[in-house]
Amino acid sequence: MIAFRRTRTFAVTVATLVLAAGTASAQKERVNPDAATIADFKKRVAEYVALSKKLERTLPALPDKATPQQMDVHERALGELLQKERADAKPHDIITAPMQRIVRKVLRPVFKGPGGAQVKKEILEEYTEPVTVKVNGRYPDTVPLSTVPPQILKGLPDLPEELQYRFVGDRMILLDPRAHIIVDYMEHIFP
Secondary structure, three states: HHHHHHHHHHHHHHHHHHHHHHHHHHHHHOOOOOOOHHHHHHHHHHHEEEEEEEHHHHOOOOOOOOOHHHHHHHHHHHHHHHHHHHHOOOOOOOOOHHHHHHHHHHHHHHHOOOOOHHHHHHHOOOOOOOOOOOOEEEOOOOOOOOOOOOOHHHHOOOOOOOEEEEEOOOEEEEEEEEOEEEEEEEEOOOO
């Protein structure tokens, strides 16, 4: 009788462990497969922002009521510091290939769905002249900044206030508005 209870207890214990292992495995499968890529993207963004803030602290502070000229000088000086510090930066250092796949996956339903043609039209309306997109390149002063429709922002990872998503034709850029430079970009954003 004692041997039967031990065998039964052992069988229940094994069954519980098998069930627990299966549940843990099922929970692992339900984890967002894109989470690691998005975390990596956010880490890269945070590293850029930390560098930008560090470099900006080396510049004379802007007065409380800075003139447009003072702001422009400050912006250009920060841009030059970032360009020197990130001289080896290249496309897709921040928006990596796996992150680009996620962005396309998120934006595909926006552009293909109801109203998608209108969203694309709104983005392209502001693209008034060809713009050379280059990492660390200055965003042209003569080209208006595109607005980013809310349905697009809703699906993308949030950015700190130091960076913005923008569009230049069929490219999505990460713009540093305080330095007016293109931090990174991805091409062929429209499906």
